[in-house]
Amino acid sequence: MAVTHRGCVVAGYLLVLLLAGCKARIHKLTLKNETRFAVDLNNFGFYANGSLDVNLLSLRLPENPVNYSIYPVGFSLSRSRLNGVLSYTAEETQTCPLNLPQSTNDEPLIFFLFDVSTLSVNVKIMGTQDNALTVRLKTESPKDERKTTAASNNSADNAGENKPKETEAGKADKTEDESNQNKNEVDQTNENKVPPAELKKIELANVKHLTLALEKKNDSYNFSFHMDVGSQAQGLYSLKFHYCKNRVPAQKLPYSFTVEVTEKNPAGYLSAAEIPLSRLYICMAGVFFTAALVWVYTLMKHRYSVFKIHWLMAALAFTKSTSLVFHSINYHFINTEGHPIEGWAVMYYITHLLKGALLFITLALIGTGWAFVKYILSDKEKKIFMIVIPLQVLANVAYIIIESTEEGSSEYYLWKEILFLVDLICCGAILFPVVWSIRHLQEASSTDGKAAMNLEKLKLFRHYYVMIVCYIYFTRIIAILLKVTMPFQWQWCYEFLVEVSTLIFFVLTGYKFRPASNNPYLQLPQDEEDVEMDEVVTESGALEGISKVKKTLNGRERQKESTL
Secondary structure, X not given: OHHHHHHHHHHHHHHHHHHOOOOOOEEEEEEEEEOOOEEEEEEEEXXXXXXXXXXXXXXXXXXXXOOOOOOOEEEEEEEEOEOOEOXXXXXXXXXXXXXXXXXXXXXXXXXXEEEOOOXXXXXXXXXXXXXXXXXXEOOOOHHHHHHHHHHHHHHHHHHHHOOOOXXXXXXXXXXXXXXXXXXXXXXXXXXXXXXXXXXXXXXXXXXXXXXXXXXXXXXXXXXXXXXXXXOXXXXXXXXXXXEHHHHOHHHOOOEEEEEEEEEEEOXXXXXXXXXXXXXXXXXXXXXXXXXXXXXXHHHHHXXXXXXXXXXXXXXXXHXXXXXXXXXXXXXXXXXXXOOOOHHHHHHHHHHHHHHHHHHHHHHHHHHHOEOOOEOOOOHHHHHHHHHHHHHXXXXXXXXXXXXXXXXXXXXXXXXXXXXXXXXXHHHHHOHHHHHHHHHHHHHXXXXXXOHHHHHHHHHHHHHHHHHHHHHHHHHHHHHHHHHHHOOHHHOOHHHHHHHHHHHHHHHHHHHHOOOOOOOHHHOOOOOHHHOOOOEEOOOOXXXXXXXXXXXXXXXXXXXXXXXX
16 A cells, blocks of 8 residues: 555656646647657547648758658648558558658548758648648748849939939938838738738649748748648548658658647537547546445445445545546546646546556455455465556556657657556456465365355356456457447547446446345354454465354354365
């Protein structure tokens, strides 16, 4: 327990630091000295009339000369047929996607190729398009405009030398006119930086190629575009940045960029698959809270058969309900504000951390038979706790870091792999105590006089083992496969299936190990007044701590003895 407490404190401090840079659905990603050939900026499910804003604030390319016609640099925006399955498969080969001559299907696909020599962006549009781009087309550069203006001013000055001298009043009027003209030139120069007149909305239905403006300032390149999703082109879109030169392992060059990405649906900032989650989590929180109240009522009704682990199970149900409430609030603010409110997000992550630790502690304690059939854990079982609890804290911290990190950062994939590995180890380790209990009960059923009772307990433990395996298998494998095969707007059903399976697992566990006199798992001497002798007869195994008891019942003496 002390390990869990220290882990929660460390994770709490970590949360505050991480959430300070969390942008949620309004993303800002800065990468320095990056060498990946493709950076997955984001995946987002757009409904009709959704919008995507991409603003490349700065892009610094290597000083080494690179033939960008052979190794292009730029963005790709593609619609995925399924979650994580792109509309093109070129990334699986050595061919850079930006070099694709044409699309292999009718899925919308747009490439933005940077041409640094001409300061332009060549846009290749493929597939059946129903989208609209708001962009700044390639026009005369601001420098050329300023040169033209300066030349015209010089011509006017030269022509003025041949004019007669003006009066003092005329000079004053001229000075005022010149100041107004200079002011207008400054305003015009500012307009040249982001000229509203050049922003044009272009329907992509019948357009296959565009040339946009690429700005350069202090050796860094800037570019932006806005896309409106059409009614026929809604779907799950993937935005990536490509530096094709780095596909050659021996010739990787570092580059740096800062990009802002804002995705929005008509209903808010959440992706299509995430819009129902706020309502789903608050409804499931109410269901778990109701189940926790029913469990507490059952404990109060059978208070003489209640153990400490029963109250631990109640605490798990209440913590799960509280975590879902904060999760729902967190998604609500992301949908309305585009980013989480730090206070609510921290509360959610803390309760999520506690819920994860309590879940595995409870499963391990039930699996070892603690409090039900024994009060002392063996050395092997203690080692399982010393391994599982810190790993579970690490898995929850990894989940928190993933939630707070931009998808395009290299740390995102590192922590995602850590989460998968640690969660897999925890799920495997939690089965060992149940297997040990089954093995010891099998041995005890053949040597103990109470073979019938041990066989009933053995059957119960086998059912519990099957329940844990089914729960882990469904939530970690089957539900993920269903998510991949679902349409983009129905992928929230993955979360629904996980929450429902968790509820069913909690209910079945509570039913099988409920405090009742007829439960074979709890058929041990409960009344301390009837216990005349308490002697530990075993040193190891799942039945460690079971005592030799001499008990008087209905005027007759009988001796209960349980050994391994």
